[in-house]
Amino acid sequence: MISNEAKKEIDFWVSKYPEGRESSAVMQALTIVQKENGGSLNSELINDVAEYLEMPAISVQEVATFYENYNHKPVGKHVLRFCHNISCMLNGSDELISYLEDKLGVKTGEVSKDGLVSVKKVECLGACVGGPMCQIGDQYHEHLTKDKLDNILENLT
Amino acid sequence: MNEVCFKNLDKENPASIATYEANGGYKVWRKILNGGFTPDEIIQELKTSGLRGRGGAGFPTGLKWSFMPRNQEGQKYVVCNSDEGEPGTCHDRDILRYNPHSVIEGMAIAGFVMNATVGYNYIRGEFMEPYYRFEEALKDAYEAGLLGKNLLGSDVSFDLYTHLGAGAYICGEETALLESLEGKKGQPRFKPPFPANVGLFGKPTTINNTETFASVPEILSRGGQWFADLGVENSGGTKCFSVTGSVKNPANFEVPMGTPFSKLLELAGGLKEGRKLKAVIPGGSSTPVLPAETAMNMTMDYDSIANAGSMLGAGSVIVMDDTTCMVKTLTRLAHFYYDESCGQCTPCREGTGWLYRMLQRILDGNGKEEDLDLLLSVGEKIMGNTICALGDAAATPVESFIKHFRDEFEYYIQNGRSMVEEEHNLVEEEASV
Numbered sequence: 354m355i356s357n358e359a360k361k362e363i364d365f366w367v368s369k370y371p372e373g374r375e376s377s378a379v380m381q382a383l384t385i386v387q388k389e390n391g392g393s394l395n396s397e398l399i400n401d402v403a404e405y406l407e408m409p410a411i412s413v414q415e416v417a418t419f420y421e422n423y424n425h426k427p428v429g430k431h432v433l434r435f436c437h438n439i440s441c442m443l444n445g446s447d448e449l450i451s452y453l454e455d456k457l458g459v460k461t462g463e464v465s466k467d468g469l470v471s472v473k474k475v476e477c478l479g480a481c482v483g484g485p486m487c488q489i490g491d492q493y494h495e496h497l498t499k500d501k502l503d504n505i506l507e508n509l510t
Numbered sequence: 511m512n513e514v515c516f517k518n519l520d521k522e523n524p525a526s527i528a529t530y531e532a533n534g535g536y537k538v539w540r541k542i543l544n545g546g547f548t549p550d551e552i553i554q555e556l557k558t559s560g561l562r563g564r565g566g567a568g569f570p571t572g573l574k575w576s577f578m579p580r581n582q583e584g585q586k587y588v589v590c591n592s593d594e595g596e597p598g599t600c601h602d603r604d605i606l607r608y609n610p611h612s613v614i615e616g617m618a619i620a621g622f623v624m625n626a627t628v629g630y631n632y633i634r635g636e637f638m639e640p641y642y643r644f645e646e647a648l649k650d651a652y653e654a655g656l657l658g659k660n661l662l663g664s665d666v667s668f669d670l671y672t673h674l675g676a677g678a679y680i681c682g683e684e685t686a687l688l689e690s691l692e693g694k695k696g697q698p699r700f701k702p703p704f705p706a707n708v709g710l711f712g713k714p715t716t717i718n719n720t721e722t723f724a725s726v727p728e729i730l731s732r733g734g735q736w737f738a739d740l741g742v743e744n745s746g747g748t749k750c751f752s753v754t755g756s757v758k759n760p761a762n763f764e765v766p767m768g769t770p771f772s773k774l775l776e777l778a779g780g781l782k783e784g785r786k787l788k789a790v791i792p793g794g795s796s797t798p799v800l801p802a803e804t805a806m807n808m809t810m811d812y813d814s815i816a817n818a819g820s821m822l823g824a825g826s827v828i829v830m831d832d833t834t835c836m837v838k839t840l841t842r843l844a845h846f847y848y849d850e851s852c853g854q855c856t857p858c859r860e861g862t863g864w865l866y867r868m869l870q871r872i873l874d875g876n877g878k879e880e881d882l883d884l885l886l887s888v889g890e891k892i893m894g895n896t897i898c899a900l901g902d903a904a905a906t907p908v909e910s911f912i913k914h915f916r917d918e919f920e921y922y923i924q925n926g927r928s929m930v931e932e933e934h935n936l937v938e939e940e941a942s943v
Contacts, residue, residue, distance in 0.1 A: 369630075369671040371585070374711055376693035380676045384635070412694070419695040419852075421677030422635050434636075438597045439795055439828055440754035442842055476679065476846050477597040478636050481752055481826070482760040491638035 355401050359385050363405065376408050379416050383423055392432060393424040421475065429464045429471035431509050434488040438477040441484035449485050450474060452499055456506070469509060511777075513740065514748050515605050515612060515724040516764040525643055527650040530611040536656055538730040539615050542622055543662040547730070549580060549623040556726070558734030560746020565591055565682070565719030566794065566824045568812055571726075577706040578624040578716050586626035587715040588617050589691065590723050592633040592640070593675055593682040596794035597846060598826035601750035601762040602720035606633065606640035609724060610647035614670060616723030618657065619730065621668040624716055628669050631720075632687050635675040644672055679850035683898045684717040686852065697854045698898035721750055741767030745811035749822070753778040755829035756785055767811040774810060774827060785831035789914070793823020795843050796903030798910035799830075820910075835928040836915040840907055841869040847904030858901035861892040865908055872919065875926030882912055882919055 355363070362385050366378035382402045387394050399417050403410040417423045424432075433453065437446050450461065453472055457465045464471040480486050483495025494505060518524040518533055530536065541547055556572030563569045578586065590613060594602040605613060617629045633641050648670060651657045659667040673691055675681050681690045685699035688710050709715020725747065729737045738746040745767035751774060754760045758779030765774060771790070781787055790805035791797060798820040800808070808818040815822045830839065848866040853859045865888055868881055889905035896902070912919055921929035 369673070371628075371711065374692070377673070377691060379693040380635075380690070381674055384674070384676060408693075415695050416676075416693065419678065420635075420675070423676065437842070438846055439791075439839060439842055440598050440760070442839070443755040443828070443830065443834065444760075475677075476849055477595055477599075479594045479600045479603050479634060481598050481600045481754040481828075482762055483600075484754065484760070488636055493639065 355386055355398075355405060356389060359389050360405065367406075375406050376412070379406055379408060379413055380420065382406060383413070383417055387423060391430070392428040393426060395425075427464065428473075429469055431470050431489055433470060433472045434475045434478070435461070435472060436476070436478045436480075436484065436486055437474045438481075440477075440481035441486060444484045446485035449497055449499065449502060453502060456502075470506070512764045513766075514728045514737070514764060515601075515609060515721055515750055516762070517609075517728070519604075519608055524608040525610055525647065527611055527647065527654060530609070534731055535611050535727065536615055536654075538727050539618055539656060540662070542619065543664045543666055545664070549625075552619065552623050552730060555730055555734035559729045559737040560734075560741065560744070561722065561725055561729060561737065562745070562812070563719060564721035564725070564749065564825070566596065566796070566821075568822065571718065571722055574706075574718070575620065575623055575716060577704070578626075579707070579714055580623070580625040582714060585628065585711075585713050586624055587710045587713055588620045588624065588626045588629040589684075589687070589710060589715055589717040590617055590629065590631040590720055591682060591684060591687055591717055592631055592637070592720045593687060594637070594720070594824075595634060595679045595682055596796060596824045596826055597843070598752060598754055598791065598794050598828040599824045600752050600754075601764075601825065603637060603640055604762050605720050605724050605750070606637065607643050610640075610644045611651065612724040612727055613644070613720055614647060614651050614657070616718075616726035617670060618668045619726055620716060620718070620723065622666055624714075626714075626716070627667045629671070630691060630710070631670065631672045632681070632691055633672055633674055634681075635677055641672060641674060648672070678852075679846075680852045680898070680900060683900065686898065687717065688715065695852070697852045698900075700897060742809070742811050742813075744813050745822075749810065749825050751810065751825040751827050753827045753829065755827075756782050756831035756834065757829050758782055765810065768814070769810045771805050771808050771810055771827075775829065778829075781829070781831055785833065787829065788832050788834055789830040789836070791820075791826070791828040791830075791907075792818075793821045794826035795828070795846065796899070796906055797821040797823040798906055799836075799914060800910075801914050833930060833934045835930045836911055836918045837869070837873060837922045837928060840911040841866070841873050843907045844869050844904070847900065851900060851904070855896040855901065857892045857895040858904065861888050861901065862904045864888045865904060869908075872922050877923035877926075879923060881923060882916065886912060 366381040370377040403413040486495040561571045681696040686696040690696040705715040787802040844866040848862040892901040
């Protein structure tokens with residue numbers, strides 16, 4: 354079920370495209386319902402979006418599985434999306450990811466036991482001058498160190 | 511430094527419409543709305559300026575704009591490619607955050623030139639801060655009467671919207687971006703037809719990169735010749751460079767084209783303490799790596815970097831030092847292309863997987879003598895055999911890393927460990943004795 358609030362948000366995106374081109378809003382629709390569902394999608398939600406935008410369910414499914422930012426398994430309340438690409442790697446992202454895995458007792462791709470955090474290795478997030486960096490929610494955290502990571506983790510509730 | 515796209519960077523509230531207008535912003539757009547510029551004059555100025563597409567391909571902007579069938583009836587579109595994702599590149603993010611109005615004005619001008627009344631700025635889905643900043647700027651531009659219908663009483667209309675991506679490097683390829691904007695998987699289209707004829711929603715469309723659009727207002731304000739003179743022959747103007755990797759102060763710098771690489775390195779604080787320059791990727795991960803000496807002799811413009819054996823690309827300078835293991839670095843890049851291949855063309859879909867798996871095998875200590883030639887052969891078979899440039903982009907680093915650092919790869923295969931890390935550890939051990 355898509356909530357009325359989410360529908361309103363989706364409508365805002367639909368209004369940007371010409372009549373008959375509502376499917377342009379599908380990426381944001383999926384982003385919105387994923388957020389509402391605690392960070393991941395399921396086939397019911399994909400069908401709901403298809404129905405709402407009057408698209409074939411398979412087309413929505415294609416989009417949902419093509420793009421990196423959609424999750425198809427439950428994730429932690431906060432997802433630490435850690436860049437491991439070249440500029441971050443040259444500045445020690447691998448060591449920080451290992452540190453994080455040890456500290457949280459999870460591997461990348463897993464959710465911590467309390468459900469609070471999951472860690473995901475991602476490709477370049479376009480903040481290379483701030484590497485090593487990670488994204489949590491809408492926020493980028495740059496020039497990371499172990500201390501900074503400790504601090505960030507402490508403040509996640 | 512910072513004369514065009516970054517010119518308001520040191521001001522208070524650089525992103526605000528007040529700061530933008532106080533520094534000459536929207537002057538050109540107002541002049542256009544008052545009938546002071548014709549589309550042909552604008553295209554001519556852009557041609558004079560030598561502005562070339564800043565997203566990586568370097569296609570002359572004036573020429574691109576002249577391809578649009580501006581007198582053809584029906585809807586036409588202007589699209590901005592803010593899907594910045596080439597590893598090592600992050601200057602468009604700063605343009606969106608600190609100078610969003612230059613992108614808006616550049617796109618509006620493009621709309622006027624090409625008779626397109628609607629524009630979309632495709633921002634990558636992770637760029638939420640730039641997205642909010644850009645939306646704020648849009649709101650202010652609408653409130654100031656600079657966007658919308660019949661602007662300032664003229665017959666010119668331009669509506670501009672943002673579209674957010676959802677994480678796919680391939681959407682930086684312009685036709686994949688259009689597919690994505692239509693709500694589909696981001697898989698590149700066959701060309702021709704080119705977007706100028708069949709683009710967004712099947713209509714004529716011009717797509718330019720963020721930095722390209724952001725450069726346009728200043729060019730028209732100060733003249734194409736002024737911009738051309740900032741740079742060197744064949745590379746007009748300034749260019750934003752992201753300098754990252756093994757430098758003291760990684761940062762974005764807007765410098766004149768033709769600036770020596772050594773100067774750029776100096777701006778970034780030079781190499782990290784105690785390190786020596788080993789190699790440089792000058793234009794983002796898709797461009798060939800260059801050994802230190804070659805890099806130190808080049809200047810940052812299209813021709814000089816091409817003569818050195820690489821490409822200016824998106825202006826993403828990745829600096830590697832004497833402790834960087836080239837086998838590990840290349841494997842990471844190969845993983846990236848493997849991960850980001852859209853899967854449409856077999857040579858790329860399968861080939862990027864082969865490249866990555868072979869390199870990972872070497873890294874795991876299970877490499878074989880014949881692997882290097884096999885890697886090169888797989889790369890060759892991808893090159894030129896795919897719809898878009900991602901396949902070439904995956905093969906290019908493999909070819910250039912092996913060409914310049916073959917001994918490191920051979921050592922890794924023979925010994926199952928990194929030559930560089932071994933040397934580096936030995937030095938450290940000696941130092942600690």
